[in-house]
Amino acid sequence: MHPRDVSAKANGHVMTVAHGSLLIGLLLITMLLTGTLLARLPVSAAMVYLGLGYLLGPGGMGIVEADPFSQANALALMSEVAVLISIFAIGLKLNAPLRDRRWIAAFRLAFPVMAMTVGLIACVGVLGLGLPLGAAVLLGGILAPTDPVLATGIQAESGTSPDRVRFSLAGEGALNDGSAFPFVLLGLGLLGLHPLGSLGWHWLVVDLLWSTVGGLLIGAVLGTLIGTLVVYMRTRYRNALGLNEFLTLGLIAVSYGVAQSCLASGFLAVFAAGLAISRVKDLPITSKLAHELLNISASGARDNWFTHPHHASSAMNRAIRGFNEQLEKLAELFIVLVVGILLPSIAPFAAAWWFIPVLFLLVRPLAIVTGMAGEPFRRDQMIIIGWFGIRGIGSIFYLMYALAQGVTGPLAQDLVSLTLLTVATSIMVHGISAFPLMTWYVARKQRDGTP
Numbered sequence: 001m002h003p004r005d006v007s008a009k010a011n012g013h014v015m016t017v018a019h020g021s022l023l024i025g026l027l028l029i030t031m032l033l034t035g036t037l038l039a040r041l042p043v044s045a046a047m048v049y050l051g052l053g054y055l056l057g058p059g060g061m062g063i064v065e066a067d068p069f070s071q072a073n074a075l076a077l078m079s080e081v082a083v084l085i086s087i088f089a090i091g092l093k094l095n096a097p098l099r100d101r102r103w104i105a106a107f108r109l110a111f112p113v114m115a116m117t118v119g120l121i122a123c124v125g126v127l128g129l130g131l132p133l134g135a136a137v138l139l140g141g142i143l144a145p146t147d148p149v150l151a152t153g154i155q156a157e158s159g160t161s162p163d164r165v166r167f168s169l170a171g172e173g174a175l176n177d178g179s180a181f182p183f184v185l186l187g188l189g190l191l192g193l194h195p196l197g198s199l200g201w202h203w204l205v206v207d208l209l210w211s212t213v214g215g216l217l218i219g220a221v222l223g224t225l226i227g228t229l230v231v232y233m234r235t236r237y238r239n240a241l242g243l244n245e246f247l248t249l250g251l252i253a254v255s256y257g258v259a260q261s262c263l264a265s266g267f268l269a270v271f272a273a274g275l276a277i278s279r280v281k282d283l284p285i286t287s288k289l290a291h292e293l294l295n296i297s298a299s300g301a302r303d304n305w306f307t308h309p310h311h312a313s314s315a316m317n318r319a320i321r322g323f324n325e326q327l328e329k330l331a332e333l334f335i336v337l338v339v340g341i342l343l344p345s346i347a348p349f350a351a352a353w354w355f356i357p358v359l360f361l362l363v364r365p366l367a368i369v370t371g372m373a374g375e376p377f378r379r380d381q382m383i384i385i386g387w388f389g390i391r392g393i394g395s396i397f398y399l400m401y402a403l404a405q406g407v408t409g410p411l412a413q414d415l416v417s418l419t420l421l422t423v424a425t426s427i428m429v430h431g432i433s434a435f436p437l438m439t440w441y442v443a444r445k446q447r448d449g450t451p
Contacts, residue, residue: 083393231280280313402415
């Protein structure tokens with residue numbers, strides 16, 4: 001966030017760059033020193049960040065302040081960057097073959113189940129909250145996407161045969177950050193803030209169908225082409241070495257930029273790019289230079305794996321994944337801190353006491369049972385999937401995007417209150433329950449000997 005976009009105070013004076021730098025530095029070092037201890041506790045890192053954000057914000061010491069209404073554009077940009085980093089990281093981790101049945105479950109969760117969730121939330125919004133249809137659909141679009149990044153205990157495992165539940169939840173969280181966006185645009189369109197076209201044709205053809213298909217296609221092509229080019233340059237010419245951080249950020253930026261320029265989903269493009277580059281194959285050398293190049297590559301042990309015709313791709317992917325995992329942790333830290341800072345923006349909302357339990361305990365399970373009918377999941381697996389409908393970074397982005405597009409007045413305040421309350425509650429209840437539930441699930445798997 002740009003420093004002018006946040007009003008920060010220290011001892012009654014505007015916080016200087018030095019004060020901000022000191023605060024951020026102390027926070028990062030503290031998280032480093034206490035990371036091992038926190039990992040042993042039945043809490044998630046996001047819960048700690050949320051509490052710290054509230055403590056630093058107007059609800060606590062008042063060191064940092066942020067306003068979701070006047071700073072919606074800056075907050076939307078910050079949360080969007082965090083989403084992009086997160087979904088790229090998930091794309092890198094999901095290594096199951098594309099023909100594996102696990103993908104069917106992930107796509108069903110991300111598309112039909114997500115659409116059902118939007119519809120159910122919209123019904124609750126109209127019938128229970130008294131919202132107009134456009135506002136209810138917008139609320140559904142904001143709260144429907146899930147976010148497994150905020151529950152480290154259920155993140156996807158790397159490998160070609162990951163656990164079905166973890167894989168499905170991770171795939172859902174990455175894909176539905178993009179698949180929910182058309183419904184946000186539909187809600188804005190019904191409120192007169194986005195063009196839907198005659199009889200909604202523009203929304204259906206461009207915002208929904210092309211955005212989804214085009215985003216996945218653009219990301220897959222760019223990830224494959226750029227990854228293959230890098231492997232080729234490294235194995236044939238010992239060029240394009242190092243700077244894997246530039247490759248990560250560059251691929252995210254190019255995929256997002258091309259997709260958005262083509263009116264496709266930047267989120268889905270970035271996910272597909274991560275998925276594609278992780279599957280780039282090595283380029284074995286069959287020419288007369290093969291023996292010489294293999295000897296050169298093998299002579300330097302691990303450092304030269306990046307140029308080895310049989311290991312360059314895996315070495316590149318390990319480097320990208322390692323950097324992106326650290327970047328993802330930083331993004332999570334800062335965006336959840338901002339959520340904590342924003343919590344005092346919540347206005348009293350009489351219906352919140354029943355709306356959030358209905359969302360977690362009725363809407364999500366109902367959408368799961370209906371949308372996943374026929375999938376070979378056991379009852380305990382369905383319970384895990386039904387419960388871990390975690391709301392987080394994606395919901396914050398869509399909220400800020402809606403405010404930046406012109407949602408104002410009482411509706412804006414209601415959306416802010418409901419979204420922040422839902423995200424904060426999700427971080428707490430899902431964070432607390434992740435460890436015991438996943439421990440129970442793993443023990444049950446081992447006892448039954450099931451995959």
